[in-house]
Amino acid sequence: MATTPTPSSAPATPFAGALRQVDYWWTLYLRTWKGSVVNSFASPLLYVLAMGVLLGGFIEVAPSELEGATSYLDFVAPGLLASQAMTIAFGETTYPVMGMIKWQRIYFSMIASPLTVSEVLLAQFGFVAARTLLACVVFVAVMAPFGVFASVGGALGALLVQVLVGLAFATPVLAYSAALKDESGFAVVYRLGLIPLFLFSGAFFPVANLGAGLEALAKVTPLWHGVDLTRMLTLGQVDWSMAAVHVAYLVVLAALGWWLAVRQLTRRLVS
Amino acid sequence: MSVRRSRVDAVTDSMIHAAGLRKSFGDFEAVRGIDVDVRRGEAFGFLGPNGAGKSSTMRMIAAVSPVSDGQLRILDRDPATDGPEIRARIGVCPQEDTLDTELNVRDNLIVYGRYFGLPRAEVRERADELLEFVQLTEKAKAKVDDLSGGMKRRLTIARSLINRPELLLLDEPTTGLDPQARHVVWDRLFRLKQQGVTLVLTTHYMDEAEQLTDRLVVMDKGLIVAEGSPLELIATHSTREVAELRFGVASEGDTHEALVGKVEDLADRVEVLPDRLLLYTTDGEETVAKVHERGLEPVATLVRRSTLEDVFLRLTGRTLVD
CATH class of the missing domain: 3.30.70.980 (YebC, transcriptional regulation domain)
Structure with missing residues (x-):
């Protein structure tokens, strides 16, 4: 080489460390994007058609019973959007994390470089956020022709909320995955975590239908906060004080999850 | 034969200095107080059976495993506080392959080089040079899964060289390889040694230690039981x-x-x-x-x-x- 070789260095900031991994996540994404795009285009379309249009066709109730939505399609669309953000976050932080610890051991090669565990996680959560946003952009584009968005601003706001929903799930789930000995623990988190949340957090029916006790329980779940916030934005009926509570809940969960994820992964990798 | 340098050089050129180094996991003491000094340009070996404490020692030297007790300095820095700075200047070839099977051979080198803060163009250039060096140029676009064990190991060695390390750590570099593949790896490591790269390797193959190291320590149950050049050790103990x-x-x-x-x-x-x-x-x-x-x-x-x-x-x- 004619030029003097660049000396390798430690990152000056955690953010700089995370940026060094952009090429990794981008290269990885290029290997898998085709499947994920087809999936993120097809599945919202199928859900909206089946649940919103066909099933929703049987449901004729006053908007007061559908949290203000004028049709079941308008009601269920934001629920499906937030559920998708949750599902992607689970997908990216369960089996792939186990693979990076146990099967391919990618994490070990990463921390053998100047990168630290926090920097590795910062980049990974950045990737999860980008993946969630991209899939939700596709989802929103598919749903828009059905007239489920009261305004463009509401649709854009709903997209940003999905990034927050994604991170609020990704961080604690990754912490859980990093502590698991083997993949059998994932069945538990899917069956007792993801599926009940998906079904009972107000995505498909108003949580008021659950009765007082269960309604209170549903309202402490993270997905309900995500669904309710998304629904306010897509319906254009924002209760700002309640919206602030939702955002605060999700931000606190993401922050707590981040702290746990760094702790658990450090325990696993640095011994 | 080890190159004996003057006393002054020995101090300033210290790549590894360990004194009373210990590592324990709960009640189990994997490394029970060892003294090691490696100077620039040396090829140094840890010889011992499985469970002797070699890998635990290597992980501490690689600044990814905290020292339990004793003193350790790598490139005259403290791994407890300067881990990233130390890791920027060393290369690590782990015992188990940690290649990314989702990426092709060349991309494994490129993404890894980026972790060291190297510009994209430079990393590409180095990746091609290193593929040439480990004789994998024709496999550049191949999937990692399609490589043989020896090729994977050579790719891991290439990856560990992407930052032009001053110190290269190799944990059991040829374990699990067939004799032919081992000789190819040895040949490449010997060339690195001739280029002046400081090599530190662990092995439980005596022929590997004899071929590659100037000086070695024999480890057993977390302790060093003998030290010297391969010939000195044979002359003294056999x-x-x-x-x-x-x-x-x-x-x-x-x-x-x-x-x-x-x-x-x-x-x-x-x-x-x-x-x-x-x-x-x-x-x-x-x-x-x-x-x-x-x-x-x-x-x-x-x-x-x-x-x-x-x-x-x-x-x-x-x-x-x-």
């Missing part, structure tokens, strides 16, 4: 030659153990292995001849030079690979 005798146990009606008394005066020392006797002697052929003169009929005999395996057997009473 004889020039070894006569190996294998007796047909059934026909003689005697175990190898029982035969020791009949031959022990013919050698400096006799070791009993499950399948043979080792007679440590200056002239192996002569010793074998004397064995025959006594009417003993071994079914197989072999005369060879002493190796580090014999040193290890002498020091610990056990073989390296069991």
Whole structure:
């Protein structure tokens, strides 16, 4: 080489460390994007058609019973959007994390470089956020022709909320995955975590239908906060004080999850 | 032969300095107080069986495993506080492959080089040079899963060189490879050594230690039991030659153990292995001849030079690979 070789260095900031991994996540994404795009285009379309249009066709109730939505399609669309953000976050932080610890051991090669565990996680959560946003952009584009968005601003706001929903799930789930000995623990988190949340957090029916006790329980779940916030934005009926509570809940969960994820992964990798 | 430098150089050129270094996991002490000094340009080895504490030591040197007790300085820095700075300047070839099977061969090098803060164009250029160096240029676009074990190991070595490390750590670089593949790896490592890269490797193969290291320590149960160049260790702890005798146990009606008394005066020392006797002697052929003169009929005999395996057997009473 004619030029003097660049000396390798430690990152000056955690953010700089995370940026060094952009090429990794981008290269990885290029290997898998085709499947994920087809999936993120097809599945919202199928859900909206089946649940919103066909099933929703049987449901004729006053908007007061559908949290203000004028049709079941308008009601269920934001629920499906937030559920998708949750599902992607689970997908990216369960089996792939186990693979990076146990099967391919990618994490070990990463921390053998100047990168630290926090920097590795910062980049990974950045990737999860980008993946969630991209899939939700596709989802929103598919749903828009059905007239489920009261305004463009509401649709854009709903997209940003999905990034927050994604991170609020990704961080604690990754912490859980990093502590698991083997993949059998994932069945538990899917069956007792993801599926009940998906079904009972107000995505498909108003949580008021659950009765007082269960309604209170549903309202402490993270997905309900995500669904309710998304629904306010897509319906254009924002209760700002309640919206602030939702955002605060999700931000606190993401922050707590981040702290746990760094702790658990450090325990696993640095011994 | 190790290059002896002046006292001043030895201090400023210190790549690794460990004193009373310990590592424990709960109640288990993997490394129980070792002193190691490695200078720039040396090829240094940790020889020992599985569980001797070699890998634990290597992980501490790689600044990914906190020191439990004692002193450790890598490139004259403290791994507890300067981990990222140390890791920027060293290369690590782990015992188990940690290649990304989702990426192709060349991309594995490129994304890894980026972790060291190197510009994209430079990393590409280095990746191509390194693929050439480890003879994988034709496999640049191949999937990692399609590579043989030896090729994967060479790719891992190439990856560990992407930041032009001053110190290269190799944990069992050829374990699990067939003899042909091992020789290719050794050849590449030997070239690195000639280029002046400081090599530190662990191995439980004595021939690997003999071929690649200037100086080595023999580890057993978390402690260093001997230190020196391969030749020094053999001269100090063994004889020039070894006569190996294998007796047909059934026909003689005697175990190898029982035969020791009949031959022990013919050698400096006799070791009993499950399948043979080792007679440590200056002239192996002569010793074998004397064995025959006594009417003993071994079914197989072999005369060879002493190796580090014999040193290890002498020091610990056990073989390296069991």
